[in-house]
Amino acid sequence: MGKTPDQIEAIRPLRDGVIADIDVAEQMIKHFIQKVHGKRRFPRWPEIVICVPSGSTSVERRAIRDAASNAGASQVWLIEEPMAAAIGADMPVTEPVGSMVVDIGGGTTEVAVLSLRGLAYTTSVRVGGDKMDEAISSYVRRNHNLLIGEATAERIKKQVGIAKPPPNGGDGLSVHIKGRDLVNGVPKEITINQRQIAEALSEPVGTIVEGVRIALENTAPELAADIVDQGIVLTGGGALLQGLDEVLRDETGLPVTVADDPLTCVAIGTGRALEEEVFRGVLLTA
Structure with missing residues (x-):
């Protein structure tokens, strides 16, 4: 944190969107559960949905699932971050229309083309x-x-x-x-x-631009045609960087907009995926 004394160690349980310290991550999730349920006499075993980078490995996803299970979850669902961001930004993820979301988080930037509740193409850049x-x-x-x-x-x-x-x-x-x-x-x-x-x-911004360009080059023609009309939506805290939408607009020639509340899109989308039946199909078990 920069100001911690020698006898206190600051630990980041998550780094680059995946678990860096499984024991601390487990304690963090347990704290969140207790914070939600308070001091109830009979503790509940909740369903939990956790976002993961689209490029995370099966080992990394299993570590996240195990940490949540050990913390007291009765059921653990995973959702890929770009899907959660798109749902939170009210993008038409359930329709047969191609749309692109760029979610710039703390550890990763997720670039994805979505259609019919699925990721038609996705790439995860370890820059955020x-x-x-x-x-x-x-x-x-x-x-x-x-x-x-x-x-x-x-x-x-x-x-x-x-x-x-x-x-x-x-x-x-x-x-x-x-x-x-x-x-x-x-x-x-x-x-x-x-x-x-x-x-x-310039270097991290250039890496994000390159990730978007690669995604566009690998998008099917019919979906690419939809993106010309729909444009690109930016979410995540990094979307608030001044001028980033303009840089992407200049580099791609496509309309680029920032979501109404980019900081909370992933959180809102995660909650909606659990609560609304229409989005249940996007949840993963491992």
């Missing part, structure tokens, strides 16, 4: 908000000899993050950041602007 934070940290360290933490990099991304340089050769907005000088080891403050941030984020 976390990699953007790392790119900003690396840029600041490389160009300003300043070491910053994850929280600072994320704040920079949220405040002045941008996917392409500001127009008319300007520098755009700027932000003051503080960290440790790598030359003399003392605290230091610098100012960084959006033109610099666009340069820092």
